[in-house]
Amino acid sequence: MAPAMPPPVKLSESDLVEKISKGDEIPANFILPVEHRPEVCLTRSSDEIPVVDLAGLDGDKREEVLSVIHKACLEWGFFQVVNHGVDPSVQQYMKDQVEEFLALPVHERAPGGIRKGVASQGYGTGYVKPDTGARDWRDYFLLRTYPESMRDYETWPNRDSFRDAISKYTLEMKKLAEKLLECLSINLGLAPNALKDALGELHQDLLINHYPPCPNPSVAIGANKHTDLGGVTCLWQLDDVVGLQVLKDGEWYPVHPKPGAYIINVADMVEVASNGIYKSIQHRAVVNPAKRRVSIAAFYDLHPDAVVKPIPELVSEERPACPAVRFGDHAMKLAIETDKVGLKVVN
Numbered sequence: 001m002a003p004a005m006p007p008p009v010k011l012s013e014s015d016l017v018e019k020i021s022k023g024d025e026i027p028a029n030f031i032l033p034v035e036h037r038p039e040v041c042l043t044r045s046s047d048e049i050p051v052v053d054l055a056g057l058d059g060d061k062r063e064e065v066l067s068v069i070h071k072a073c074l075e076w077g078f079f080q081v082v083n084h085g086v087d088p089s090v091q092q093y094m095k096d097q098v099e100e101f102l103a104l105p106v107h108e109r110a111p112g113g114i115r116k117g118v119a120s121q122g123y124g125t126g127y128v129k130p131d132t133g134a135r136d137w138r139d140y141f142l143l144r145t146y147p148e149s150m151r152d153y154e155t156w157p158n159r160d161s162f163r164d165a166i167s168k169y170t171l172e173m174k175k176l177a178e179k180l181l182e183c184l185s186i187n188l189g190l191a192p193n194a195l196k197d198a199l200g201e202l203h204q205d206l207l208i209n210h211y212p213p214c215p216n217p218s219v220a221i222g223a224n225k226h227t228d229l230g231g232v233t234c235l236w237q238l239d240d241v242v243g244l245q246v247l248k249d250g251e252w253y254p255v256h257p258k259p260g261a262y263i264i265n266v267a268d269m270v271e272v273a274s275n276g277i278y279k280s281i282q283h284r285a286v287v288n289p290a291k292r293r294v295s296i297a298a299f300y301d302l303h304p305d306a307v308v309k310p311i312p313e314l315v316s317e318e319r320p321a322c323p324a325v326r327f328g329d330h331a332m333k334l335a336i337e338t339d340k341v342g343l344k345v346v347n
């Protein structure tokens, strides 16, 4: 039987980074040990994750587009997509609703109480990371959006337009992720549905990351370095504020937002299904001294009982099978690691 997820821990309003950020100083529990402090580089670097124009998938450029995606997956594990087919009116609707949501009083943003921990849906805030001992400089809204039966409406604000925007937006994210899984499958020499079948039923999670301005961004971090757990992630950066950094050959590369574009990354379960041909790459988000930053990540997560193993065609004598992973165990490891360090248990 699946082990029970740790119960959500409720916090008080004063735990929100948004409230803490009103002061001029960073509280000690956000300050990273020196070796973990990020270099906050806001200028363009000479090397950046590739940009792929997905419009070309439907015409005579198809082979070329697929090959750019394949190279990006091999070299970066990340790429940006433009002309991705996501309805711009749905993006605008979502953006407007998220802005309205962030302007709501906290008790309306968090009807079920402010939460801590990756296990719980609802409005919450960063927790202590085991490897740094420091809290992330971010608040977030985490919700399970597919299967629809798992939507925990008690933790969603009671606003029809917000719920409608989430429903429309997450359907677009589901379609985009499925299109990309098809491209990745073809690029791996497999049938178009191979990765989707290997991952099983979609358990989509949506994470709205809210990074308030930070008085000293060089000693804190918005999202500590991590890989994403599921199949693929589609990330939208709402503001023209640099924050995401991707690790390549031991260096952190900033990703410059392109209006309306999505940042796509290979996550852990595609690494397993592809038998390590595609790698799930570490990334993190740094914070800005003057500007808030909001990003929305749509995670192609899995049923907790889904067991992902390398797709047989990708296993050979030269490339023996990597171990199979049960998604629930993989996600639980992260939940326990982050929760056991604890923050404080109050409401």
Ligand SMILES: O=C(O)CCC(=O)C(=O)O
Pocket: 207, 209, 223, 228, 235, 243, 244, 283, 284, 285, 295, 297
């Ligand atoms: O905000 C970002 O750019 C990155 C967020 C992220 O990596 C995540 O939510 O998993």
Ligand SMILES: [Fe+2]
Pocket: 226, 227, 228, 283
């Ligand atoms: Fe991530």
